[in-house]
Amino acid sequence: MRPPVAAHSLDLGEYHRELTRQCNGKSSLTASWRREMRALSIAAALCAALLATGYLIWRDSFAWPRIDLPLHGMIALGIGVVLTFLLGAGLMALVFYSARRGYDDLADKSSDSQNGDHNA
Structure with missing residues (x-):
């Protein structure tokens, strides 16, 4: 298989079509790659939102009255x-641990049998 064409000589649509042709009709953009790009996009958006929120809090903190808190405080x-x-x-770690180990399912089944619900 020959190497893919240089991206600078074609637009992105032609480049993708050429890669697809060279890969025997299989799309070069796999589902896993798309999932990774989606996750990366979401992470980048969340980081940007966090930075913007931090900046707004920092900027507005100068308008708040100063509180003299001693070192011990x-x-x-x-x-x-x-x-x-x-x-x-x-507590969140315990919730995830309990859910993964199935302890929640065991508690749910035992409560059904104690309530007299034998039809389930």
């Missing part, structure tokens, strides 16, 4: 934020 606030985040992450 800042440390307590930081520890509280970190522990709250860890608690949420741990």
Whole structure:
């Protein structure tokens, strides 16, 4: 099989048709590649939204009144934020672990049999 044509000599439609012809009619744009590009596009859009939100929060934070928080208060606030985040992450990990191991299904079946629902 000869190498694909240089993209700069043709427009993208002709380039894709030439690649398809060289690959014996099989499309060079596979479904997995399309899924990867879609996921990459979504990730890029989410990153852009996160950056824009961060910028707006940073810009507007200068308009808020200043709060003089002593060092001990800042440390307590930081520890509280970190522990709250860890608690949420741990609980989400338990939810995913429980769902993957099938513990939720077992609990659901046992509750049906305890309620007297034997028709299921």
